[in-house]
Amino acid sequence: MNKNWPLWEVFVRSKNGLEHRHFGSLRAADAEMALNNARDVYTRRSEGVSIWVVESKNITASNPEHNGELFEPAADKAYRHPTFYNLPDDIEHM
Amino acid sequence: MENQEKMNDEKLKSLEAIFEAKIANDEKIEPKDWMPEKYRKTHIRQISQHAHSEIVGMLPEGNWITRAPSLRRKVALLAKVQDEAGHGLYLYSACETLGISREEMYEQLHSGKAKYSSIFNYPTLTWADMGAIGWLVDGAAIINQVPLCNTSFGPYARAMVRVCKEESFHQRQGYEIMMTLCNGTQEQKDMAQDALNRWWWPSLMMFGPTDDESTHTEQSMKWKLKRKTNDELRQQFIDQTVPQADILGLTVPDPDLKYNNDTGHYNFGKIDWDEFWQVVKGHGMCNKERVSARKNAWDNGKWVRDAAVAYAEKKSDKEEVRKAV
Numbered sequence: 001m002n003k004n005w006p007l008w009e010v011f012v013r014s015k016n017g018l019e020h021r022h023f024g025s026l027r028a029a030d031a032e033m034a035l036n037n038a039r040d041v042y043t044r045r046s047e048g049v050s051i052w053v054v055e056s057k058n059i060t061a062s063n064p065e066h067n068g069e070l071f072e073p074a075a076d077k078a079y080r081h082p083t084f085y086n087l088p089d090d091i092e093h094m
Numbered sequence: 095m096e097n098q099e100k101m102n103d104e105k106l107k108s109l110e111a112i113f114e115a116k117i118a119n120d121e122k123i124e125p126k127d128w129m130p131e132k133y134r135k136t137h138i139r140q141i142s143q144h145a146h147s148e149i150v151g152m153l154p155e156g157n158w159i160t161r162a163p164s165l166r167r168k169v170a171l172l173a174k175v176q177d178e179a180g181h182g183l184y185l186y187s188a189c190e191t192l193g194i195s196r197e198e199m200y201e202q203l204h205s206g207k208a209k210y211s212s213i214f215n216y217p218t219l220t221w222a223d224m225g226a227i228g229w230l231v232d233g234a235a236i237i238n239q240v241p242l243c244n245t246s247f248g249p250y251a252r253a254m255v256r257v258c259k260e261e262s263f264h265q266r267q268g269y270e271i272m273m274t275l276c277n278g279t280q281e282q283k284d285m286a287q288d289a290l291n292r293w294w295w296p297s298l299m300m301f302g303p304t305d306d307e308s309t310h311t312e313q314s315m316k317w318k319l320k321r322k323t324n325d326e327l328r329q330q331f332i333d334q335t336v337p338q339a340d341i342l343g344l345t346v347p348d349p350d351l352k353y354n355n356d357t358g359h360y361n362f363g364k365i366d367w368d369e370f371w372q373v374v375k376g377h378g379m380c381n382k383e384r385v386s387a388r389k390n391a392w393d394n395g396k397w398v399r400d401a402a403v404a405y406a407e408k409k410s411d412k413e414e415v416r417k418a419v
Contacts, residue, residue: 003403004197007190024253025187027196029399030406041183044176045260064127 007056008034010041012048020052031055117317122248125191133317136310137247138192139208140319142199145185146210149203150384152178154218155227163221170267171224177264181257188249204389206376213296215378222275222282222289228268230290230297230335236261237331238301241321269338276342283343290339291347298362299370301328307367332360 005027011020023042028034034053043051062070078084087094109128116123123129152175159175162168186196202208213231218224239261242254275286302308302324314320322330332351339346350363372378 003400004195005399005403007187024184024256025190026183027187029402030409033402033406040176041180044173044180061126064124 005029008038008053009056009059010034010038011052011054012038012042013050014048016049020050023047025056028053114316117246120244122251123246124248132313134192136313136317136319137250138189138194141185141189141192141247141250142194142202143209143211145182145189145199146203146208147214148178148182148185150210150214150388152182153384153387154214154216154380155224157218158221158224161221162224167224167271174228174264174267177260181253181260184253184256185250188247188253191249200392204385204392206385209374210384211300212370212373212378213300214384215373215380216292216296217379219292220285220289222272222285223293225268225271225275225286226289226293228264228266229272229338230268230293231300232261232264232268233335234297234300234331236265237327242319244318244321246318272342272344276344286342287344290344294347295365295369296373298328298332298365299367301325301331303367303370329359332362336360 006029007025008028008031009025010023012023013020023038026034026037026041028037031053034055035051038051038053042048074080110130113123113127113129113133123133155171155175155178159168159171162171186199189199190196199208203210213234218227236258239254239258243251243258245251245254272286272289275282305311305323305325308324311320311323315323336346336351336353348363350361352361353359354361373381376382
């Protein structure tokens, strides 16, 4: 048998109230081993209170070559931001 | 046909221009972004060799874990060696994002195709070597690594931020070992001096060949793989380390070492570059031992890796059967 361990992405919540953040990746035979390895590789100094592991092949990522059509349409929509609207200087609580 | 080639050529040039502008602008390059083949190759070489250095770097210290003089020293050394394993793993996964597989990297290490830091081809003869390695080798590594936290390739920069955060404990635990020995008996102090004598020059070599001999410097500076030249980093190391040796009451083994009031830096003696190249080429004291230790660990661990895969497959088969019933 010559099978390589799959790649996993590791997400860690550093404390309650914060979201899980991508910390890195690692190789493991299954989800349980990925969790155990993630604990040793990414949380040796109390960096987390919760870990997610996801097999990397299950992530669908956007292609940076398509960034133009995906993200540029937001650039000319200044009216989505509060600063677009003109208000008198002395108005309060707004 | 000719037109097609011309168009491809132009497209490549414009991609390259966008790429160079991004780096000049301090923007990061991420794995799925377009990058020149040379950038990919250079990064695979540097990041994998960096990873190998962390992994091989565990061996000289592993030698002393069972013989640490106290429980305090033992847990610290264990934690340091475990960090090095972690650093190797961060770096291997950063390198994998460039399209090389982990097995291929291991294969390159085991066959001798990939290098690792030559410093780990020196033997650790006494407990004082644990002090000297932490103080000098990790000290030199920190100077080399801190600028990499801002390097242009995102995954490498992120891994280095984590590595640098963890590295400063390594140096401090080493210096504390040296300090304890230097405040001990004459025999202990002699041991510390002997370790400094053996590790000083190889530590200076860790910054690589002199600037006029270094082939990659210019390109690496452009890609922010380097922020300062080898000679600048080496001088910085000497300037900050000599006063630390003075505090220990130890003598740096360089008769030409002298503070230069005009430059504000230490002048130092000639480095034995023949020795450096000998070790790089595989003729150091421990080259064969280090690589064979890694290779044996990999080969002898194969049944464990296979068993873990077999267990994972069996579990997932059972899960499917359970769902189906």
